[in-house]
Amino acid sequence: MTLAALDRETLGYGRAAVLPGLSFALAPGERVVLLGRSGVGKTTLLNAMHDRLARDHRTALVPQDHALVPQLSVLKNVLMGRLDDHGALYNLTNLLHVRRADRAGVVDVLTPLGLAELADRPVRALSGGQKQRVALGRAWWRGGAVLIGDEPVSAVDETHAEALLGQMRDRFPTALLALHDVALARSFATRLVGLRRGGILFDAPATEVSDGDIAALYAH
Numbered sequence: 538m539t540l541a542a543l544d545r546e547t548l549g550y551g552r553a554a555v556l557p558g559l560s561f562a563l564a565p566g567e568r569v570v571l572l573g574r575s576g577v578g579k580t581t582l583l584n585a586m587h588d589r590l591a592r593d594h595r596t597a598l599v600p601q602d603h604a605l606v607p608q609l610s611v612l613k614n615v616l617m618g619r620l621d622d623h624g625a626l627y628n629l630t631n632l633l634h635v636r637r638a639d640r641a642g643v644v645d646v647l648t649p650l651g652l653a654e655l656a657d658r659p660v661r662a663l664s665g666g667q668k669q670r671v672a673l674g675r676a677w678w679r680g681g682a683v684l685i686g687d688e689p690v691s692a693v694d695e696t697h698a699e700a701l702l703g704q705m706r707d708r709f710p711t712a713l714l715a716l717h718d719v720a721l722a723r724s725f726a727t728r729l730v731g732l733r734r735g736g737i738l739f740d741a742p743a744t745e746v747s748d749g750d751i752a753a754l755y756a757h
């Protein structure tokens with residue numbers, strides 16, 4: 538069974554193919570990490586899979602640039618994770634004055650992320666690592682069957698990154714991430730996918746991917 542799949546599809550921009558004729562599928566319960574050099578197409582593949590997954594499954598996204606609203610508070614940015622669950626009137630009034638139950642729910646999400654004290658601070662006044670945790674908080678608040686994350690822990694140190702990925706694992710049954718930290722990828726993933734030069738170099742259970750496979754991925 539698969540949640541979503543690409544079958545020999547060409548991904549790219551305009552006439553420029555980044556990943557020609559690509560086949561890729563995500564099954565429930567998997568934690569898949571994409572590895573590969575900068576510019577190889579990890580974001581391109583994540584976006585294509587997000588489009589596909591979101592048609593049939595509730596999907597939470599942590600984009601590489603976070604896509605936060607800098608003028609709004611941490612609390613209100615996190616609330617945006619559920620905008621499409623409500624009508625415009627609910628959302629507008631909630632932005633003016635956050636409902637008590639929503640506030641309490643968001644604070645429960647912010648607490649393990651170490652952000653509860655910053656709930657009312659505008660996002661523009663946060664550090665890079667704090668902003669990244671707000672983007673994670675928005676995804677936690679959204680919840681769903683799948684999380685798609687594009688370098689979702691790149692701005693925090695390794696110990697915190699592991700803890701955040703642990704929270705992710707507890708909250709989402711299935712995840713598809715791009716990570717540049719191989720050790721972190723190994724500790725999180727059930728399956729590792731190496732992209733190189735327009736295609737998939739390896740796609741295997743994490744325990745079967747050797748250090749040599751990884752080295753080949755990044756070799757010049």
Ligand SMILES: Nc1ncnc2c1ncn2[C@@H]1O[C@H](COP(=O)(O)OP(=O)(O)OP(=O)(O)O)[C@@H](O)[C@H]1O
Nearest residue numbers: 550555573574575576577578579580581582601715
């Ligand atoms: N909007 C766009 N229009 C045209 N080309 C793009 C666009 N976005 C990305 N590209 C190109 O597509 C290729 C793959 O980019 P992508 O962002 O998917 O790589 P990546 O593996 O995620 O890189 P990184 O690790 O640096 O984030 C690159 O050559 C990039 O320059």
